[in-house]
Amino acid sequence: MYNLTIRLETEKDYRTVEELTREAFWNVYKPGADEHYYVHQMRKHPDFIPELAFVLELDGKIVGNIMYTKAWLEDENGKRKEIISFGPLCVAPEYQRQKFGKMLIEHSFEVARKMGYDVNINFGNPGNYVSRGFVSCKKKNVSFVVDGNFPTALLVCELVPNTLDGKKWMYIPSTAADCCEDTASVEAFDTTFLPKEKKWMPSQEEFYIYSHSSVVR
Numbered sequence: 001m002y003n004l005t006i007r008l009e010t011e012k013d014y015r016t017v018e019e020l021t022r023e024a025f026w027n028v029y030k031p032g033a034d035e036h037y038y039v040h041q042m043r044k045h046p047d048f049i050p051e052l053a054f055v056l057e058l059d060g061k062i063v064g065n066i067m068y069t070k071a072w073l074e075d076e077n078g079k080r081k082e083i084i085s086f087g088p089l090c091v092a093p094e095y096q097r098q099k100f101g102k103m104l105i106e107h108s109f110e111v112a113r114k115m116g117y118d119v120n121i122n123f124g125n126p127g128n129y130v131s132r133g134f135v136s137c138k139k140k141n142v143s144f145v146v147d148g149n150f151p152t153a154l155l156v157c158e159l160v161p162n163t164l165d166g167k168k169w170m171y172i173p174s175t176a177a178d179c180c181e182d183t184a185s186v187e188a189f190d191t192t193f194l195p196k197e198k199k200w201m202p203s204q205e206e207f208y209i210y211s212h213s214s215v216v217r
């Protein structure tokens with residue numbers, strides 16, 4: 001049996017968390033990955049929420065982590081409500097599908113609730129989240145600010161039930177992930193890690209379908 005701990009990330013964990021993130025995301029959503037660069041940059045972004053950056057340790061070894069930024073919902077009168085959005089969330093490949101991801105989500109949601117947050121929205125593979133209480137953004141009338149659509153991958157989880165009922169909302173994400181558009185910096189950062197082969201995996205096509213489609217009915 002493991003000695004399992006979920007605790008806040010400290011500065012000493014930064015590189016370990018970046019290595020873990022790179023391992024977990026490598027080739028999953030595209031050949032290679034940029035999430036480790038995102039993690040490296042997001043801690044400096046004003047929308048980053050350090051009180052919700054958790055690592056999961058098994059016998060003192062970090063095998064999972066979750067990080068959050070602020071995001072916003074705007075109603076039809078232009079009034080904004082601050083919410084949270086997690087990502088990256090990851091578990092080391094050899095420890096996946098053993099409920100550690102679930103534990104990280106549940107633990108951080110509990111803390112977020114105590115901080116006064118009532119809604120989490122994130123963009124991801126529905127298969128990872130629908131059993132955790134996430135629903136399609138269409139069901140909560142939350143459209144994406146960029147195009148007004150209801151993306152298949154845009155998933156809403158109310159930390160306090162029925163918070164969003166009865167209104168039309170627009171989702172405004174943080175700009176924290178924009179750093180990944182600077183592909184030269186992503187590549188330069190990646191060279192500070194051990195070489196790893198970039199290749200195609202079917203999960204890339206699966207996520208392309210989710211992230212380029214919308215719920216219309």
Ligand SMILES: CC(C)(COP(=O)(O)OP(=O)(O)OC[C@H]1O[C@@H](n2cnc3c(N)ncnc32)[C@H](O)[C@@H]1OP(=O)(O)O)[C@@H](O)C(=O)NCCC(=O)NCCS
Nearest residue numbers: 024087088089090091096097098099100101102127128131
């Ligand atoms: C996604 C990830 C964080 C999930 O963590 P995990 O510890 O592996 O997941 P859990 O064991 O808690 O189960 C998560 C859910 O995934 C689904 N799931 C379980 N096994 C699955 C499988 N073989 N294939 C697809 N989905 C599966 C289920 O919905 C499961 O919940 P349930 O069993 O309670 O119904 C982890 O797999 C990971 O790091 N993946 C790579 C990085 C990534 O994609 N991160 C998420 C995007 S930010």
